Amino acid sequence: MSDERPPLVPRLEGYDHDSVTARRRWVEERTGAALEHVGAYSIDSERMRGKIENPIGAVQVPVGVAGPLRVEGEHARGVFYVPLATTEGALVRSYERGMVALTRAGGVRVRLWMDENRVAPVFTLAGIAEAREFADWVLASFEAIRAEAESTTGHGRLLRLECHPLGREVIVDFRYSTGDAQGMNMVVKATDRACRWIMTQGRAPSYLIFSGFDSEKRAAGVLLAGGKGKKVTAGALLPAALVRAYFHTTPERFAELWRRTVLGHLQAGALGYNAHFANGLTALFIACGQDVANVANSAVGIMSFEVVEGGDLYASVTLPSLSVATVGGGTGLGTAAECLAMLGCAGEDAEGGAARLAEIAAATLLAGELSMGGALASGEFVAAHEAYGRNRPETASQATPGPETPDTAPQAAIDRDRAPQASIDQDTAPQASPAKETV
Amino acid sequence: MSDERPPLVPRLEGYDHDSVTARRRWVEERTGAALEHVGAYSIDSERMRGKIENPIGAVQVPVGVAGPLRVEGEHARGVFYVPLATTEGALVRSYERGMVALTRAGGVRVRLWMDENRVAPVFTLAGIAEAREFADWVLASFEAIRAEAESTTGHGRLLRLECHPLGREVIVDFRYSTGDAQGMNMVVKATDRACRWIMTQGRAPSYLIFSGFDSEKRAAGVLLAGGKGKKVTAGALLPAALVRAYFHTTPERFAELWRRTVLGHLQAGALGYNAHFANGLTALFIACGQDVANVANSAVGIMSFEVVEGGDLYASVTLPSLSVATVGGGTGLGTAAECLAMLGCAGEDAEGGAARLAEIAAATLLAGELSMGGALASGEFVAAHEAYGRNRPETASQATPGPETPDTAPQAAIDRDRAPQASIDQDTAPQASPAKETV
Amino acid sequence: MSDERPPLVPRLEGYDHDSVTARRRWVEERTGAALEHVGAYSIDSERMRGKIENPIGAVQVPVGVAGPLRVEGEHARGVFYVPLATTEGALVRSYERGMVALTRAGGVRVRLWMDENRVAPVFTLAGIAEAREFADWVLASFEAIRAEAESTTGHGRLLRLECHPLGREVIVDFRYSTGDAQGMNMVVKATDRACRWIMTQGRAPSYLIFSGFDSEKRAAGVLLAGGKGKKVTAGALLPAALVRAYFHTTPERFAELWRRTVLGHLQAGALGYNAHFANGLTALFIACGQDVANVANSAVGIMSFEVVEGGDLYASVTLPSLSVATVGGGTGLGTAAECLAMLGCAGEDAEGGAARLAEIAAATLLAGELSMGGALASGEFVAAHEAYGRNRPETASQATPGPETPDTAPQAAIDRDRAPQASIDQDTAPQASPAKETV
């Protein structure tokens, strides 16, 4: 696999099907790997231009659907069926369970608190005093800086500037509204223009476009205050009877689970607190063509379970720095556009799609926290993973189960999901016809 | 999109093609979205069993190849061409540039320091004194606990136990070797068995299988010491001339970039320090069927640039908690298995594949840090994203460029990648035939 | 206050009274400040040698006594009256209230889990591979390294070594037992000797005695696992009736307070969680001649309130990195030695004094958390500070209250402290004679 002067990947410029194929063949030759499935993509390879270089095809990630999820936000209102791309067994079922319970409880309330993105260049001044003067000048020059920054973009708006001194350096935090785009490239370009203008004013000898303060695709404490994407809260009140029916436990045990695992997070020096935001975010992001690396910042957030007066459960998630988009990046590509369409965030529904997606994402994460929490609080977690997940015997998971070996566990679990209906509503048993089944 | 009693997703148990299609059709009907591409998967849907529930198909993520990357590890040795699945323009080109430079510099040295996974249940005792006694007993009972835990698995080995008191609670950190599997489900099952045995000994009134301390799929300070996956370091010495040729800047400017951006990370309260580990990890993980949510813990790490005696650049990455696998999860599915095969981590090469993949991943991230660092240090960052990335005019990126509008920028960039050869080696110009091009 | 060439502080070597006086006079002249009280010290100035340079006298910090505090540790057993040096009004009263309640509840259980101090030099190697080899060699050479290190000290023992790689650098964490001394200087000296020996073995080109990893006098996540001083837990079960009597609230409200304020800590990105460890630690450390800057690491810890079965309150503190000493530093000086003697940690009782002091400190902090928690949970916090603290009208706090203006609030508070006795025990009213008053 090695030789003295290893060749470069062929300089094929084309994004046409043949170029992609030629490049893939070359890789197959060099590495000895057969790339049949990688070549079996359906999306138009020309659409990959600007999204990837040296394309050899596409990878396929299984996508499942979880729902119904009723969302009562300001941008997303209604019932959603959420696409989740994953290979972690039990994940979709787990989120589905939470969604069904939340929907049954009346849906998830969601609110968007902030919608910003930032770039934070750093300027180096001669000394402490000059740094102070520079910061004052920057803040006083907001309008001129804004004009420069916005001259590069039709969508981004510079909302405000914040200055953070570090000795003789000044980080200038540029905060933008970026519409439905994730917007990082847009705001980097705008900020760079503004910085160059500042240079022309002779106000600082040099700058660096990234100070590291922006915390794009990184976990950092500063994210807890927001400013990197959407700041969203989602919550729901779950009656004790519903908790028992869907999660086989009590609000008190949810609260106790929260207490004990918060202690563990504190001991671990965790940033924020949540059970598995990263799971739901990743699965949703892959499905919907998001920049998946943004999970690193988006997963920093705080979840809460508490028993309220009357003994019911209030559950919430707070996502201060959620990066989602419905235009740009991978959002327009084949499967991504289709998955966004499932959520009403594409095509004709695209306007305001990012805010809608943010609200759906927050509600989805709440479902995941509840379901994981329920599994742990009831002691069913290990058993559930036995039934669905990677713990299943390899023979069973890899073979096609015949009628002699019915995969009964999932069935039982689905039935559990349906059971609440009976136990709460005294309804008749769920009908056989899938399309007629309701929560 | 909403109605009074929203229906459940149909309870179709099958993973056969027809069941998947029926479920997809139902979703199309419910949501109004056309899911043509989602249905255009080539992988065997039966193989999705145990990896996902409610499957409706697969999403496609473009995959490109970056390389050559020479790795000098203990598990991975040789030249690799790395599959990266992404829709972030410029990402593959950026990693490629770093890889070429590193290969040209003699390759990346990599070492694996620790290879563990952990589950950290918490036990609640009657009080402080009982907690202390319990912890003593646990540690003294290691052999018995190990026997119980290992009785559930043919691959996992319990290496050691650590106890962390929290008042009257004791977190018991179970540390396992999990072979080539990510192993979370394996070690959860083993740990649960051990905990149940501890219960039978009457040593604690209750336990919770997850304390939160394990930091699976979360960013936490405790990850910096390792224990969640592989702990790997990768580094390379880059001669100043090579730095200039490939990155158009100097080792001193790399070091200065590091200094200034570390300050920004400190100001942000970041965990660890790196430019964009999450980018490379995500792209590699999606391509290779990893559990992508593990990026949340894997991206916690530290990067360093420094000028060494003689004026050259030493660059390194330290990844304390890198979660990778070559068996289990999504690793066996269609495109994932193919991408792993590109790296010699699948099929007949599978034995020890996870360690190999960890070393390749670390080398890949080093390439990404160097390339991003070079772009920032040389001031080319914004320009590069203009040429390749999302900043490109939508018309150009969405239309098929004709011969009148040659996409010259990438060509120039590739030529830049090739230029060093000339500038350093005084070689003749790179040949036209891709297969013969060498670093 | 400024002149062109400001003079140095006079080079008076002596620690005798006259030298101190002369230096103080010089300062008075230079600064125009009268330093009468600074000169009114009673401790032997010769004893200051090795503890301070350029002495001009001593500052006086008011010291109060809080107690009784019953401690049921392994090193400290019995009832203590704790000296607290502070100028924060209400602090002593607040800790006293917690102590009385804890004592009344049967005392505080305390356990010492770890007793170590560390120095963590960093070695730079040629590259990644060499760093790995070096770490292996270090661990294999433990006995020789230990012999070198311990050759410099009669008290310190090197317990173990841990290696943490950072690219081509290796932090070697030296863990020592330091007896009753804080021991930082002792272990720095020992470690430096060991490092010099490693140099002689030609194993590394250079080292730096402090890598920063040791987190001495700094807040860092790594402290949560211990290794910097004593790791101690303290806890107590408080019956609901007692909670009501002393804190005028319920265990449920304590638990709710914990829940809500943990959320605030998470939002703030706090390290650990506690109400005000720093208050009690600082007051105790100043009184007892500790190195007060060690509060920075000692205050990193976790507090917990929870309602247990039966509705009572379990409260605990976990202090992973508590730095205390009973020999060396300021512990032998005048008032410090006297305050340590109050706690049975000086003179003939000195042996094992540091462990005893650690247990008393942990119990003291628990008292402070309970009292602050009670004040917040009951809504009395602001009122209490009105009565005792800095919020008192300046006229009252600065004037000598005559018999016409009895300072009744504290009286009432003391009576509240006494009241529980009656309410719980149905005892007769507390006697007038202080010496006979009991909890």
Add this chain to the structure above:
Amino acid sequence: MSDERPPLVPRLEGYDHDSVTARRRWVEERTGAALEHVGAYSIDSERMRGKIENPIGAVQVPVGVAGPLRVEGEHARGVFYVPLATTEGALVRSYERGMVALTRAGGVRVRLWMDENRVAPVFTLAGIAEAREFADWVLASFEAIRAEAESTTGHGRLLRLECHPLGREVIVDFRYSTGDAQGMNMVVKATDRACRWIMTQGRAPSYLIFSGFDSEKRAAGVLLAGGKGKKVTAGALLPAALVRAYFHTTPERFAELWRRTVLGHLQAGALGYNAHFANGLTALFIACGQDVANVANSAVGIMSFEVVEGGDLYASVTLPSLSVATVGGGTGLGTAAECLAMLGCAGEDAEGGAARLAEIAAATLLAGELSMGGALASGEFVAAHEAYGRNRPETASQATPGPETPDTAPQAAIDRDRAPQASIDQDTAPQASPAKETV
């Protein structure tokens, strides 16, 4: 030391000398400790009222003087001699060395960026939507809230409000200007009033005065942005020749020390980065009657060493959350008032004293960072502590050194401090008369 029903501390209300004595006698009897020095205080015990309860006297902490320190701030300008109360050998000498070097380099530039204190109560609402509405209402009601808050104080001014959602809870961050007072009690009282008014408006069912978000006396990431006390930067340019003369090393080695120890801090998960802010802060705070527990928040900050063009050293400290005061608390008591007077921050100079003290504190910390950095970079650290500190043989440190055993090391060190004068200025040797010695 224990008995069945341990007595309460006697309920002596008086702060007169006799009451203090009686209480001290009682403690002596109960504990067996002789408290002679504790009783040898000179400050007026009546002045302790409102500052401490159950007083038994005062502890004495040796205080030394370090200087000259030239400060070029906006509030503090001139040369200062700084009182440092400590028992850590070598500390005063170390800070002195840094101060002399800084003064010789032209002094320390200091700037105050923010001067605020905060209290952050938390309100619980019915749900997510109500929380959002509440926050909007709070921000819209700023003027009314401000009027309520400021009605309780003549000095505090409410500057602004910030709302942070946590699910259905809203933390309202009240930011105040508190003049020369530390102001915590003042702003708690004002905020409580405002919260009660909010209750009367029927806008929230309940609140808790402390959410934990304020990070008073705790280390938390949120402090890095300021808002808890003074945000100050201090820096100086030190010519290479001066660095060599005073610190026996080079700017390059300072920069390299910074690089390596930053890595160690990152590995430790430290908040911010500095060598030993806590040392200088603690010594200054004890001397000047500050609330020493505020070191926990004040020590969170960032230090930087860098080589600038021309090869000189630029050193800076950034202190985002420095809590200092010149009125209230312990600032008026005997020795504290005298030490503040040394700095021109008391009596007639009191107006604006807190800002002045903040600037002097920042300059002092810079001196300490430089001196510690120099000792490490030059490899003299261990030797210096041998000469001055706790490592000195106990026999020497506890006995009065006779003329046969001259304590020559400090003399040499002082001479080192003076040497630069010669080496840089080619001056004649320092004169014998202290008062005439200049930098």
